[in-house]
Amino acid sequence: MQNEQEFSKAEKFWMNFKLYQLWRFIVLNVKIYTIAVQSKFH
Amino acid sequence: MAKVLVIGAGFAGHTTALYLGNKLGRQHEITVMSNRDVFGYVPSWVWVGVGHMKPEQTIFKLKPVYDRMHVKFVHAAAKEIHPDASDQYVLGEEIGSGKEVRLDYDYLVIAPGPLLNFAGTPGLGPETGFTHSICSLPHAVKTRDAYLALCERMKKGEKVKIVIGTGHPGATCQGAAFEYIVNVHKDLLKKGLRDKADILWLSNEPELGDFGVNGVQIKRNGIVQKSSEFIKSVFNDHGIRYQVQTGVTKVEEGKIHWQNYEGEEGATDFDFSMLIPQFKGQPFKYIGKDGSDVSSKMVNPAGFVLVDGKYGLPYPELSQTPEAWPAQYNNPTYPNVFAAGIAFAPPGPISKPFTNKNSLLIAPAPPRTGMVSGVIGRVVAMNIADLIQTGKMNHSERMTEMVAACIASMGDNLWDGNAVTIVMRPVVPDRKKYSNEFGRDLFISHLEMGVSGAWMKFMLHYTFIWKFKGLFGWKLIPE
Numbered sequence: 001m002q003n004e005q006e007f008s009k010a011e012k013f014w015m016n017f018k019l020y021q022l023w024r025f026i027v028l029n030v031k032i033y034t035i036a037v038q039s040k041f042h
Numbered sequence: 043m044a045k046v047l048v049i050g051a052g053f054a055g056h057t058t059a060l061y062l063g064n065k066l067g068r069q070h071e072i073t074v075m076s077n078r079d080v081f082g083y084v085p086s087w088v089w090v091g092v093g094h095m096k097p098e099q100t101i102f103k104l105k106p107v108y109d110r111m112h113v114k115f116v117h118a119a120a121k122e123i124h125p126d127a128s129d130q131y132v133l134g135e136e137i138g139s140g141k142e143v144r145l146d147y148d149y150l151v152i153a154p155g156p157l158l159n160f161a162g163t164p165g166l167g168p169e170t171g172f173t174h175s176i177c178s179l180p181h182a183v184k185t186r187d188a189y190l191a192l193c194e195r196m197k198k199g200e201k202v203k204i205v206i207g208t209g210h211p212g213a214t215c216q217g218a219a220f221e222y223i224v225n226v227h228k229d230l231l232k233k234g235l236r237d238k239a240d241i242l243w244l245s246n247e248p249e250l251g252d253f254g255v256n257g258v259q260i261k262r263n264g265i266v267q268k269s270s271e272f273i274k275s276v277f278n279d280h281g282i283r284y285q286v287q288t289g290v291t292k293v294e295e296g297k298i299h300w301q302n303y304e305g306e307e308g309a310t311d312f313d314f315s316m317l318i319p320q321f322k323g324q325p326f327k328y329i330g331k332d333g334s335d336v337s338s339k340m341v342n343p344a345g346f347v348l349v350d351g352k353y354g355l356p357y358p359e360l361s362q363t364p365e366a367w368p369a370q371y372n373n374p375t376y377p378n379v380f381a382a383g384i385a386f387a388p389p390g391p392i393s394k395p396f397t398n399k400n401s402l403l404i405a406p407a408p409p410r411t412g413m414v415s416g417v418i419g420r421v422v423a424m425n426i427a428d429l430i431q432t433g434k435m436n437h438s439e440r441m442t443e444m445v446a447a448c449i450a451s452m453g454d455n456l457w458d459g460n461a462v463t464i465v466m467r468p469v470v471p472d473r474k475k476y477s478n479e480f481g482r483d484l485f486i487s488h489l490e491m492g493v494s495g496a497w498m499k500f501m502l503h504y505t506f507i508w509k510f511k512g513l514f515g516w517k518l519i520p521e
Protein backbone atom coordinates (compact mmCIF):
# COMPACT_ATOMS: atom_id res chain seq x y z
CA MET A 1 0.00 0.00 0.00
CA GLN A 2 1.50 3.37 -0.97
CA ASN A 3 -0.20 4.91 2.02
CA GLU A 4 -2.96 3.75 4.32
CA GLN A 5 -5.68 4.70 1.86
CA GLU A 6 -5.13 3.13 -1.54
CA PHE A 7 -3.13 0.67 -3.60
CA SER A 8 -0.36 1.99 -5.80
CA LYS A 9 -0.31 1.47 -9.59
CA ALA A 10 2.57 -0.98 -9.18
CA GLU A 11 0.64 -3.05 -6.64
CA LYS A 12 -2.36 -3.19 -8.94
CA PHE A 13 -0.12 -4.26 -11.81
CA TRP A 14 1.32 -7.18 -9.85
CA MET A 15 -2.16 -8.21 -8.64
CA ASN A 16 -3.16 -8.82 -12.25
CA PHE A 17 0.12 -9.90 -13.85
CA LYS A 18 -0.71 -13.52 -14.63
CA LEU A 19 2.81 -14.99 -14.62
CA TYR A 20 3.60 -13.46 -11.24
CA GLN A 21 0.18 -14.56 -9.98
CA LEU A 22 0.89 -18.12 -11.12
CA TRP A 23 4.00 -18.01 -8.96
CA ARG A 24 2.00 -16.64 -6.02
CA PHE A 25 -0.63 -19.36 -6.57
CA ILE A 26 2.03 -22.03 -6.17
CA VAL A 27 3.72 -20.34 -3.20
CA LEU A 28 0.44 -19.72 -1.35
CA ASN A 29 -0.81 -23.23 -1.96
CA VAL A 30 2.41 -24.72 -0.60
CA LYS A 31 2.39 -22.36 2.38
CA ILE A 32 -1.25 -22.99 3.30
CA TYR A 33 -1.00 -26.74 2.76
CA THR A 34 2.11 -27.14 4.90
CA ILE A 35 0.77 -25.14 7.83
CA ALA A 36 -2.77 -26.53 7.62
CA VAL A 37 -1.59 -30.12 7.47
CA GLN A 38 0.33 -29.68 10.75
CA SER A 39 -3.04 -29.47 12.50
CA LYS A 40 -3.60 -33.14 11.64
CA PHE A 41 -0.95 -34.07 14.21
CA HIS A 42 -2.70 -32.35 17.13
CA MET B 43 -20.45 -52.05 19.91
CA ALA B 44 -20.51 -48.32 20.70
CA LYS B 45 -23.16 -46.00 19.32
CA VAL B 46 -22.02 -42.57 18.17
CA LEU B 47 -24.60 -40.03 17.09
CA VAL B 48 -23.79 -36.81 15.23
CA ILE B 49 -26.41 -34.06 14.96
CA GLY B 50 -25.88 -31.94 11.84
CA ALA B 51 -23.99 -32.57 8.63
CA GLY B 52 -22.25 -29.28 7.91
CA PHE B 53 -18.53 -28.47 7.99
CA ALA B 54 -18.21 -29.74 11.57
CA GLY B 55 -20.67 -32.65 11.77
CA HIS B 56 -19.89 -34.04 8.33
CA THR B 57 -16.14 -33.92 8.98
CA THR B 58 -16.70 -35.76 12.28
CA ALA B 59 -18.84 -38.36 10.49
CA LEU B 60 -16.25 -38.96 7.75
CA TYR B 61 -13.42 -39.54 10.24
CA LEU B 62 -15.60 -41.68 12.53
CA GLY B 63 -16.88 -43.74 9.62
CA ASN B 64 -13.34 -44.23 8.41
CA LYS B 65 -11.96 -45.19 11.84
CA LEU B 66 -14.88 -47.03 13.46
CA GLY B 67 -17.67 -47.48 10.92
CA ARG B 68 -17.09 -51.21 10.37
CA GLN B 69 -17.13 -52.18 14.06
CA HIS B 70 -19.36 -49.56 15.66
CA GLU B 71 -22.62 -47.79 14.89
CA ILE B 72 -22.05 -44.26 13.59
CA THR B 73 -25.22 -42.31 12.80
CA VAL B 74 -25.77 -38.82 11.44
CA MET B 75 -29.08 -37.08 12.07
CA SER B 76 -29.52 -34.07 9.81
CA ASN B 77 -32.52 -31.99 8.86
CA ARG B 78 -31.16 -31.65 5.32
CA ASP B 79 -30.28 -34.64 3.16
CA VAL B 80 -27.60 -32.71 1.28
CA PHE B 81 -24.24 -31.23 2.22
CA GLY B 82 -24.05 -27.52 1.43
CA TYR B 83 -20.71 -25.94 0.52
CA VAL B 84 -21.55 -22.65 2.26
CA PRO B 85 -18.63 -20.43 1.02
CA SER B 86 -19.90 -20.60 -2.56
CA TRP B 87 -23.31 -19.21 -1.57
CA VAL B 88 -21.66 -15.78 -1.98
CA TRP B 89 -21.54 -16.54 -5.72
CA VAL B 90 -25.10 -17.91 -5.70
CA GLY B 91 -26.19 -14.58 -4.20
CA VAL B 92 -24.95 -12.62 -7.23
CA GLY B 93 -26.16 -15.19 -9.76
CA HIS B 94 -22.70 -16.45 -10.70
CA MET B 95 -23.16 -20.04 -9.52
CA LYS B 96 -26.13 -22.36 -9.73
CA PRO B 97 -27.41 -23.44 -6.29
CA GLU B 98 -27.17 -27.13 -7.28
CA GLN B 99 -23.40 -26.75 -7.85
CA THR B 100 -22.98 -26.12 -4.11
CA ILE B 101 -24.73 -29.24 -2.77
CA PHE B 102 -24.60 -33.03 -2.99
CA LYS B 103 -26.62 -35.88 -1.45
CA LEU B 104 -25.29 -37.20 1.83
CA LYS B 105 -26.69 -40.74 1.86
CA PRO B 106 -24.53 -42.22 -0.93
CA VAL B 107 -21.42 -40.81 0.78
CA TYR B 108 -22.42 -42.25 4.16
CA ASP B 109 -23.25 -45.64 2.60
CA ARG B 110 -19.66 -45.84 1.34
CA MET B 111 -18.25 -44.59 4.66
CA HIS B 112 -20.21 -47.07 6.86
CA VAL B 113 -22.28 -44.30 8.44
CA LYS B 114 -26.05 -44.50 8.94
CA PHE B 115 -28.07 -41.48 7.85
CA VAL B 116 -31.31 -40.35 9.46
CA HIS B 117 -33.11 -37.48 7.75
CA ALA B 118 -34.64 -35.82 10.79
CA ALA B 119 -34.48 -32.61 12.81
CA ALA B 120 -33.23 -33.10 16.36
CA LYS B 121 -35.52 -31.61 19.00
CA GLU B 122 -34.70 -33.06 22.43
CA ILE B 123 -31.48 -34.25 23.98
CA HIS B 124 -31.56 -36.56 27.02
CA PRO B 125 -27.99 -36.58 28.37
CA ASP B 126 -28.30 -38.37 31.74
CA ALA B 127 -26.35 -41.61 32.21
CA SER B 128 -28.21 -44.81 31.26
CA ASP B 129 -30.92 -42.70 29.63
CA GLN B 130 -29.01 -41.15 26.74
CA TYR B 131 -30.93 -40.49 23.58
CA VAL B 132 -31.98 -37.84 21.09
CA LEU B 133 -35.51 -37.29 19.88
CA GLY B 134 -36.07 -35.90 16.43
CA GLU B 135 -38.77 -35.39 13.84
CA GLU B 136 -38.40 -37.26 10.59
CA ILE B 137 -38.45 -34.88 7.64
CA GLY B 138 -41.39 -35.59 5.36
CA SER B 139 -43.43 -37.91 7.59
CA GLY B 140 -43.16 -35.84 10.78
CA LYS B 141 -42.78 -39.11 12.74
CA GLU B 142 -40.85 -39.08 16.00
CA VAL B 143 -37.42 -40.69 15.81
CA ARG B 144 -35.51 -41.88 18.88
CA LEU B 145 -31.77 -42.54 18.63
CA ASP B 146 -29.79 -43.87 21.61
CA TYR B 147 -26.13 -43.00 21.95
CA ASP B 148 -22.96 -43.68 23.91
CA TYR B 149 -21.27 -40.59 22.44
CA LEU B 150 -23.05 -37.56 21.07
CA VAL B 151 -21.67 -34.81 18.83
CA ILE B 152 -23.81 -31.68 18.62
CA ALA B 153 -22.97 -29.86 15.36
CA PRO B 154 -26.15 -28.26 13.98
CA GLY B 155 -24.59 -24.87 13.15
CA PRO B 156 -26.31 -21.63 14.09
CA LEU B 157 -29.91 -20.62 14.58
CA LEU B 158 -30.17 -17.54 12.35
CA ASN B 159 -31.74 -15.20 14.88
CA PHE B 160 -33.49 -12.69 12.61
CA ALA B 161 -35.97 -12.13 15.44
CA GLY B 162 -33.12 -10.50 17.40
CA THR B 163 -33.44 -7.41 15.17
CA PRO B 164 -37.00 -6.30 14.37
CA GLY B 165 -37.55 -6.12 10.60
CA LEU B 166 -34.42 -8.10 9.70
CA GLY B 167 -34.34 -11.02 7.28
CA PRO B 168 -35.98 -12.32 4.14
CA GLU B 169 -38.93 -14.11 5.72
CA THR B 170 -40.62 -11.52 7.91
CA GLY B 171 -38.38 -8.53 7.35
CA PHE B 172 -36.96 -6.28 4.68
CA THR B 173 -33.34 -7.38 4.29
CA HIS B 174 -31.65 -10.35 2.64
CA SER B 175 -29.25 -13.04 3.81
CA ILE B 176 -26.80 -15.50 2.25
CA CYS B 177 -26.61 -17.69 5.36
CA SER B 178 -28.73 -20.52 3.95
CA LEU B 179 -29.15 -21.74 0.37
CA PRO B 180 -32.83 -20.73 0.05
CA HIS B 181 -31.86 -17.29 1.40
CA ALA B 182 -29.00 -16.97 -1.09
CA VAL B 183 -31.36 -17.83 -3.97
CA LYS B 184 -33.89 -15.26 -2.77
CA THR B 185 -31.09 -12.70 -2.43
CA ARG B 186 -29.95 -13.44 -5.98
CA ASP B 187 -33.46 -12.91 -7.35
CA ALA B 188 -33.86 -9.61 -5.47
CA TYR B 189 -30.39 -8.48 -6.58
CA LEU B 190 -31.04 -9.32 -10.24
CA ALA B 191 -34.39 -7.51 -10.07
CA LEU B 192 -32.53 -4.50 -8.67
CA CYS B 193 -30.10 -4.67 -11.61
CA GLU B 194 -33.07 -4.52 -13.99
CA ARG B 195 -34.22 -1.31 -12.28
CA MET B 196 -30.71 0.11 -12.60
CA LYS B 197 -30.63 -0.76 -16.30
CA LYS B 198 -33.65 1.50 -16.68
CA GLY B 199 -31.59 4.33 -15.22
CA GLU B 200 -32.64 4.21 -11.58
CA LYS B 201 -30.00 5.05 -8.97
CA VAL B 202 -30.07 2.72 -5.95
CA LYS B 203 -28.66 2.40 -2.46
CA ILE B 204 -27.13 -0.90 -1.42
CA VAL B 205 -26.23 -1.66 2.21
CA ILE B 206 -24.28 -4.80 3.14
CA GLY B 207 -22.82 -5.86 6.49
CA THR B 208 -24.06 -7.00 9.89
CA GLY B 209 -27.66 -6.77 11.09
CA HIS B 210 -27.15 -7.04 14.84
CA PRO B 211 -24.71 -5.40 17.31
CA GLY B 212 -23.41 -8.89 18.23
CA ALA B 213 -23.35 -10.46 14.76
CA THR B 214 -20.41 -12.48 13.42
CA CYS B 215 -19.44 -13.74 9.92
CA GLN B 216 -18.24 -10.33 8.67
CA GLY B 217 -15.98 -12.20 6.21
CA ALA B 218 -18.95 -13.56 4.25
CA ALA B 219 -20.57 -10.10 4.13
CA PHE B 220 -17.25 -8.62 2.95
CA GLU B 221 -17.07 -11.17 0.13
CA TYR B 222 -20.62 -10.39 -0.85
CA ILE B 223 -20.16 -6.61 -0.98
CA VAL B 224 -17.06 -6.88 -3.16
CA ASN B 225 -18.69 -9.45 -5.45
CA VAL B 226 -21.69 -7.13 -5.87
CA HIS B 227 -19.31 -4.26 -6.72
CA LYS B 228 -17.46 -6.38 -9.27
CA ASP B 229 -20.67 -7.71 -10.82
CA LEU B 230 -22.13 -4.22 -11.20
CA LEU B 231 -18.89 -3.05 -12.77
CA LYS B 232 -19.11 -5.87 -15.35
CA LYS B 233 -22.74 -5.07 -16.06
CA GLY B 234 -21.84 -1.40 -16.59
CA LEU B 235 -24.11 -0.41 -13.70
CA ARG B 236 -21.64 0.51 -10.98
CA ASP B 237 -22.30 4.26 -11.37
CA LYS B 238 -25.97 3.62 -10.60
CA ALA B 239 -25.27 2.25 -7.11
CA ASP B 240 -24.19 3.82 -3.87
CA ILE B 241 -22.71 0.92 -1.88
CA LEU B 242 -22.26 1.10 1.91
CA TRP B 243 -20.50 -1.32 4.30
CA LEU B 244 -22.32 -1.16 7.65
CA SER B 245 -20.77 -3.21 10.41
CA ASN B 246 -20.36 -3.78 14.13
CA GLU B 247 -16.56 -4.18 13.83
CA PRO B 248 -14.39 -1.89 16.00
CA GLU B 249 -12.50 -1.00 12.81
CA LEU B 250 -12.46 -2.01 9.16
CA GLY B 251 -10.91 -5.43 8.52
CA ASP B 252 -11.49 -6.61 12.09
CA PHE B 253 -13.61 -9.60 10.92
CA GLY B 254 -14.44 -10.47 14.53
CA VAL B 255 -10.89 -11.74 15.11
CA ASN B 256 -9.25 -8.48 16.20
CA GLY B 257 -8.01 -7.95 12.65
CA VAL B 258 -5.13 -9.62 10.85
CA GLN B 259 -1.58 -8.38 11.22
CA ILE B 260 1.42 -9.37 9.15
CA LYS B 261 5.03 -8.36 8.84
CA ARG B 262 6.28 -7.53 5.35
CA ASN B 263 9.76 -6.13 4.72
CA GLY B 264 10.06 -5.50 8.46
CA ILE B 265 6.92 -3.37 8.57
CA VAL B 266 3.72 -4.46 10.34
CA GLN B 267 0.71 -4.20 8.05
CA LYS B 268 -2.84 -4.44 9.34
CA SER B 269 -6.03 -5.64 7.72
CA SER B 270 -7.66 -2.31 8.71
CA GLU B 271 -5.39 -0.43 6.28
CA PHE B 272 -5.68 -3.16 3.69
CA ILE B 273 -9.49 -3.28 3.66
CA LYS B 274 -9.65 0.53 3.72
CA SER B 275 -7.55 0.52 0.55
CA VAL B 276 -9.88 -2.04 -1.04
CA PHE B 277 -13.00 0.00 -0.21
CA ASN B 278 -11.41 3.28 -1.33
CA ASP B 279 -10.29 1.63 -4.55
CA HIS B 280 -13.79 0.23 -5.20
CA GLY B 281 -15.65 3.38 -4.16
CA ILE B 282 -17.43 1.53 -1.35
CA ARG B 283 -18.41 3.78 1.57
CA TYR B 284 -18.05 2.35 5.06
CA GLN B 285 -19.46 2.82 8.52
CA VAL B 286 -18.13 0.63 11.34
CA GLN B 287 -18.68 0.67 15.14
CA THR B 288 -22.39 0.46 14.39
CA GLY B 289 -25.03 -1.88 15.75
CA VAL B 290 -28.21 -2.29 13.72
CA THR B 291 -31.20 -2.14 16.06
CA LYS B 292 -34.24 -2.19 13.76
CA VAL B 293 -35.16 -2.33 10.09
CA GLU B 294 -38.19 -0.84 8.39
CA GLU B 295 -39.04 -0.90 4.71
CA GLY B 296 -36.15 0.96 3.06
CA LYS B 297 -34.65 2.15 6.37
CA ILE B 298 -32.03 0.64 8.69
CA HIS B 299 -31.94 2.04 12.22
CA TRP B 300 -28.67 1.90 14.15
CA GLN B 301 -26.64 3.13 17.09
CA ASN B 302 -22.91 3.73 17.09
CA TYR B 303 -20.09 3.78 19.67
CA GLU B 304 -20.88 7.44 20.48
CA GLY B 305 -24.45 6.42 21.31
CA GLU B 306 -25.83 8.38 18.35
CA GLU B 307 -28.97 6.96 16.80
CA GLY B 308 -29.40 7.19 13.07
CA ALA B 309 -31.07 5.68 10.04
CA THR B 310 -29.75 4.67 6.63
CA ASP B 311 -31.96 4.36 3.56
CA PHE B 312 -31.64 1.36 1.27
CA ASP B 313 -33.12 -0.22 -1.84
CA PHE B 314 -31.35 -3.55 -1.33
CA SER B 315 -29.64 -4.84 1.76
CA MET B 316 -27.89 -8.04 2.83
CA LEU B 317 -27.23 -8.07 6.56
CA ILE B 318 -25.92 -11.03 8.58
CA PRO B 319 -28.18 -11.81 11.57
CA GLN B 320 -27.11 -12.67 15.09
CA PHE B 321 -26.22 -16.35 15.48
CA LYS B 322 -27.62 -18.36 18.39
CA GLY B 323 -27.47 -22.02 19.33
CA GLN B 324 -30.21 -24.33 18.02
CA PRO B 325 -33.16 -24.31 20.46
CA PHE B 326 -32.98 -27.94 21.61
CA LYS B 327 -34.64 -29.10 24.81
CA TYR B 328 -32.20 -30.68 27.25
CA ILE B 329 -34.08 -33.04 29.55
CA GLY B 330 -32.83 -35.02 32.55
CA LYS B 331 -33.83 -38.53 33.57
CA ASP B 332 -36.46 -37.17 35.96
CA GLY B 333 -37.95 -34.98 33.24
CA SER B 334 -36.29 -31.80 34.55
CA ASP B 335 -34.78 -29.12 32.35
CA VAL B 336 -30.97 -29.55 32.41
CA SER B 337 -30.25 -26.76 29.89
CA SER B 338 -28.15 -24.77 32.35
CA LYS B 339 -25.66 -27.66 32.53
CA MET B 340 -25.55 -28.01 28.76
CA VAL B 341 -25.78 -24.58 27.14
CA ASN B 342 -25.15 -20.88 27.74
CA PRO B 343 -28.03 -18.36 27.58
CA ALA B 344 -27.56 -18.02 23.81
CA GLY B 345 -28.00 -21.78 23.37
CA PHE B 346 -24.36 -22.64 22.54
CA VAL B 347 -23.06 -25.87 24.10
CA LEU B 348 -20.76 -25.45 27.11
CA VAL B 349 -17.52 -27.34 26.63
CA ASP B 350 -14.10 -27.46 28.30
CA GLY B 351 -13.44 -23.70 28.13
CA LYS B 352 -13.09 -21.30 31.05
CA TYR B 353 -16.25 -19.21 30.96
CA GLY B 354 -17.02 -15.89 32.59
CA LEU B 355 -13.62 -14.17 32.37
CA PRO B 356 -13.84 -10.42 31.66
CA TYR B 357 -12.41 -9.48 28.25
CA PRO B 358 -9.10 -8.00 29.48
CA GLU B 359 -8.35 -11.24 31.36
CA LEU B 360 -9.68 -13.53 28.64
CA SER B 361 -7.50 -11.82 26.02
CA GLN B 362 -4.43 -12.74 28.12
CA THR B 363 -5.57 -16.32 28.88
CA PRO B 364 -5.19 -18.57 25.83
CA GLU B 365 -5.90 -21.69 27.90
CA ALA B 366 -9.43 -20.38 28.54
CA TRP B 367 -10.31 -21.54 25.01
CA PRO B 368 -11.58 -25.13 24.80
CA ALA B 369 -9.25 -27.89 23.67
CA GLN B 370 -11.34 -31.07 23.42
CA TYR B 371 -14.86 -29.70 23.08
CA ASN B 372 -16.75 -31.97 25.48
CA ASN B 373 -19.25 -30.89 28.11
CA PRO B 374 -17.93 -30.88 31.71
CA THR B 375 -21.16 -32.33 33.19
CA TYR B 376 -21.77 -34.85 30.41
CA PRO B 377 -18.27 -35.68 29.12
CA ASN B 378 -19.56 -38.03 26.41
CA VAL B 379 -21.37 -35.08 24.79
CA PHE B 380 -19.21 -33.03 22.40
CA ALA B 381 -19.97 -29.88 20.40
CA ALA B 382 -18.27 -28.93 17.14
CA GLY B 383 -18.34 -25.93 14.80
CA ILE B 384 -20.59 -22.98 15.50
CA ALA B 385 -22.50 -25.05 18.12
CA PHE B 386 -19.86 -24.82 20.88
CA ALA B 387 -19.86 -21.87 23.27
CA PRO B 388 -16.74 -19.71 22.93
CA PRO B 389 -15.52 -18.30 26.27
CA GLY B 390 -15.98 -14.72 24.98
CA PRO B 391 -15.28 -12.36 22.10
CA ILE B 392 -11.96 -12.14 20.24
CA SER B 393 -12.43 -8.52 19.17
CA LYS B 394 -12.65 -5.84 21.83
CA PRO B 395 -16.30 -5.39 22.88
CA PHE B 396 -17.77 -1.91 23.37
CA THR B 397 -20.79 -0.73 25.34
CA ASN B 398 -22.09 2.69 24.33
CA LYS B 399 -23.67 5.27 26.64
CA ASN B 400 -27.13 3.77 26.00
CA SER B 401 -25.83 0.42 27.35
CA LEU B 402 -25.90 -1.14 23.88
CA LEU B 403 -23.17 -3.78 23.59
CA ILE B 404 -21.58 -3.59 20.14
CA ALA B 405 -19.34 -6.62 19.91
CA PRO B 406 -18.72 -8.99 17.00
CA ALA B 407 -19.06 -12.61 18.15
CA PRO B 408 -16.09 -14.87 17.38
CA PRO B 409 -16.36 -16.45 13.93
CA ARG B 410 -16.09 -20.26 13.83
CA THR B 411 -15.16 -20.48 10.16
CA GLY B 412 -15.30 -23.52 7.93
CA MET B 413 -11.70 -24.44 8.61
CA VAL B 414 -12.08 -24.01 12.39
CA SER B 415 -15.31 -26.06 12.32
CA GLY B 416 -13.66 -28.80 10.28
CA VAL B 417 -10.60 -28.96 12.55
CA ILE B 418 -12.81 -29.19 15.65
CA GLY B 419 -14.92 -31.85 13.93
CA ARG B 420 -11.79 -33.93 13.30
CA VAL B 421 -10.41 -33.47 16.84
CA VAL B 422 -13.76 -34.59 18.27
CA ALA B 423 -13.90 -37.65 15.97
CA MET B 424 -10.34 -38.69 16.84
CA ASN B 425 -11.03 -38.34 20.56
CA ILE B 426 -14.23 -40.38 20.38
CA ALA B 427 -12.29 -43.07 18.51
CA ASP B 428 -9.59 -42.89 21.22
CA LEU B 429 -12.17 -43.18 24.00
CA ILE B 430 -13.78 -46.20 22.40
CA GLN B 431 -10.49 -47.90 21.60
CA THR B 432 -8.22 -46.91 24.52
CA GLY B 433 -10.44 -45.16 27.07
CA LYS B 434 -8.63 -41.82 26.92
CA MET B 435 -8.48 -38.78 24.65
CA ASN B 436 -5.20 -37.93 22.92
CA HIS B 437 -6.14 -35.02 20.67
CA SER B 438 -6.70 -31.34 21.35
CA GLU B 439 -6.60 -28.06 19.48
CA ARG B 440 -7.58 -24.71 20.91
CA MET B 441 -8.50 -21.76 18.70
CA THR B 442 -5.47 -20.09 20.31
CA GLU B 443 -3.32 -22.73 18.54
CA MET B 444 -5.24 -23.11 15.31
CA VAL B 445 -4.23 -21.76 11.94
CA ALA B 446 -6.98 -20.43 9.72
CA ALA B 447 -6.65 -19.79 6.03
CA CYS B 448 -9.44 -17.88 4.38
CA ILE B 449 -9.73 -16.83 0.77
CA ALA B 450 -12.13 -13.91 0.56
CA SER B 451 -13.54 -13.79 -2.95
CA MET B 452 -13.61 -10.39 -4.65
CA GLY B 453 -14.92 -11.48 -8.04
CA ASP B 454 -15.01 -15.05 -9.33
CA ASN B 455 -13.76 -14.56 -12.88
CA LEU B 456 -10.55 -16.51 -13.47
CA TRP B 457 -9.14 -13.84 -15.78
CA ASP B 458 -9.89 -10.61 -13.95
CA GLY B 459 -11.33 -11.85 -10.65
CA ASN B 460 -9.62 -11.21 -7.37
CA ALA B 461 -9.44 -12.45 -3.79
CA VAL B 462 -7.70 -11.66 -0.54
CA THR B 463 -5.76 -14.60 0.83
CA ILE B 464 -5.73 -14.42 4.61
CA VAL B 465 -3.69 -16.70 6.85
CA MET B 466 -3.83 -16.28 10.62
CA ARG B 467 -1.87 -18.09 13.28
CA PRO B 468 -3.45 -18.42 15.70
CA VAL B 469 -7.11 -17.56 15.08
CA VAL B 470 -7.47 -16.31 18.65
CA PRO B 471 -4.44 -14.26 19.74
CA ASP B 472 -2.10 -15.98 22.20
CA ARG B 473 -0.34 -13.13 23.96
CA LYS B 474 1.66 -15.53 26.11
CA LYS B 475 3.28 -17.37 23.22
CA TYR B 476 3.69 -14.47 20.80
CA SER B 477 5.23 -11.48 22.53
CA ASN B 478 4.03 -8.84 20.02
CA GLU B 479 0.98 -6.74 20.89
CA PHE B 480 -1.22 -8.74 18.51
CA GLY B 481 -0.54 -12.18 19.98
CA ARG B 482 0.00 -13.62 16.51
CA ASP B 483 2.81 -15.24 14.54
CA LEU B 484 3.54 -12.33 12.18
CA PHE B 485 5.76 -14.48 9.98
CA ILE B 486 3.13 -17.12 9.19
CA SER B 487 0.17 -14.71 9.14
CA HIS B 488 -0.41 -13.48 5.63
CA LEU B 489 -2.54 -11.01 3.71
CA GLU B 490 -2.33 -10.77 -0.05
CA MET B 491 -4.60 -9.75 -2.88
CA GLY B 492 -4.48 -10.86 -6.49
CA VAL B 493 -6.04 -12.93 -9.23
CA SER B 494 -4.24 -16.01 -7.84
CA GLY B 495 -6.66 -15.78 -4.90
CA ALA B 496 -9.58 -16.12 -7.31
CA TRP B 497 -7.95 -19.25 -8.74
CA MET B 498 -7.51 -20.63 -5.22
CA LYS B 499 -11.10 -19.90 -4.25
CA PHE B 500 -12.30 -21.70 -7.40
CA MET B 501 -9.95 -24.62 -6.70
CA LEU B 502 -11.10 -24.84 -3.06
CA HIS B 503 -14.73 -25.19 -4.15
CA TYR B 504 -13.94 -28.35 -6.11
CA THR B 505 -11.24 -29.68 -3.76
CA PHE B 506 -13.48 -29.43 -0.71
CA ILE B 507 -16.50 -30.93 -2.44
CA TRP B 508 -14.17 -33.81 -3.41
CA LYS B 509 -13.05 -34.15 0.20
CA PHE B 510 -16.55 -33.92 1.64
CA LYS B 511 -17.69 -36.62 -0.78
CA GLY B 512 -15.03 -38.82 0.83
CA LEU B 513 -13.47 -39.52 -2.56
CA PHE B 514 -9.97 -40.92 -3.16
CA GLY B 515 -7.35 -39.22 -0.98
CA TRP B 516 -9.88 -37.14 0.99
CA LYS B 517 -7.88 -37.44 4.20
CA LEU B 518 -4.84 -35.82 2.56
CA ILE B 519 -6.78 -32.60 2.08
CA PRO B 520 -6.54 -30.50 5.26
CA GLU B 521 -9.77 -29.27 6.88
Ligand SMILES: Cc1cc2nc3c(=O)[nH]c(=O)nc-3n(C[C@H](O)[C@H](O)[C@H](O)COP(=O)(O)OP(=O)(O)OC[C@H]3O[C@@H](n4cnc5c(N)ncnc54)[C@H](O)[C@@H]3O)c2cc1C
Pocket residue numbers: 049050051052053054055056075076077078084085086087088118119120121153154155156176177178215218324382383384385410411412413414415447448449450
Ligand atom coordinates in the same frame (compact mmCIF):
# COMPACT_ATOMS: atom_id res chain seq x y z
C1 LIG C 1 -22.08 -17.04 2.90
C2 LIG C 1 -21.03 -17.62 3.77
C3 LIG C 1 -19.73 -17.74 3.30
C4 LIG C 1 -18.75 -18.30 4.10
N1 LIG C 1 -17.48 -18.43 3.60
C5 LIG C 1 -16.53 -19.04 4.32
C6 LIG C 1 -15.22 -19.21 3.79
O1 LIG C 1 -14.91 -18.78 2.68
N2 LIG C 1 -14.30 -19.85 4.55
C7 LIG C 1 -14.61 -20.33 5.79
O2 LIG C 1 -13.74 -20.92 6.44
N3 LIG C 1 -15.85 -20.17 6.32
C8 LIG C 1 -16.80 -19.54 5.62
N4 LIG C 1 -18.05 -19.38 6.15
C9 LIG C 1 -18.34 -19.91 7.48
C10 LIG C 1 -18.68 -21.40 7.41
O3 LIG C 1 -19.63 -21.64 6.43
C11 LIG C 1 -19.19 -21.86 8.76
O4 LIG C 1 -18.18 -21.60 9.68
C12 LIG C 1 -19.50 -23.34 8.78
O5 LIG C 1 -20.52 -23.63 7.87
C13 LIG C 1 -19.90 -23.79 10.18
O6 LIG C 1 -20.02 -25.16 10.19
P1 LIG C 1 -21.05 -25.92 11.14
O7 LIG C 1 -20.92 -27.36 10.81
O8 LIG C 1 -20.86 -25.48 12.52
O9 LIG C 1 -22.49 -25.39 10.69
P2 LIG C 1 -23.26 -25.60 9.32
O10 LIG C 1 -22.31 -25.64 8.18
O11 LIG C 1 -24.33 -24.58 9.32
O12 LIG C 1 -23.92 -27.05 9.43
C14 LIG C 1 -24.93 -27.36 10.33
C15 LIG C 1 -25.72 -28.55 9.82
O13 LIG C 1 -26.66 -28.96 10.82
C16 LIG C 1 -27.93 -29.16 10.23
N5 LIG C 1 -28.97 -28.90 11.26
C17 LIG C 1 -29.44 -27.71 11.69
N6 LIG C 1 -30.38 -27.89 12.62
C18 LIG C 1 -30.53 -29.23 12.79
C19 LIG C 1 -31.37 -30.04 13.60
N7 LIG C 1 -32.26 -29.51 14.44
N8 LIG C 1 -31.25 -31.38 13.51
C20 LIG C 1 -30.37 -31.94 12.65
N9 LIG C 1 -29.55 -31.22 11.86
C21 LIG C 1 -29.63 -29.88 11.93
C22 LIG C 1 -27.96 -28.16 9.08
O14 LIG C 1 -28.88 -28.53 8.10
C23 LIG C 1 -26.52 -28.24 8.57
O15 LIG C 1 -26.37 -29.31 7.69
C24 LIG C 1 -19.07 -18.76 5.39
C25 LIG C 1 -20.36 -18.61 5.89
C26 LIG C 1 -21.33 -18.04 5.10
C27 LIG C 1 -22.74 -17.90 5.64
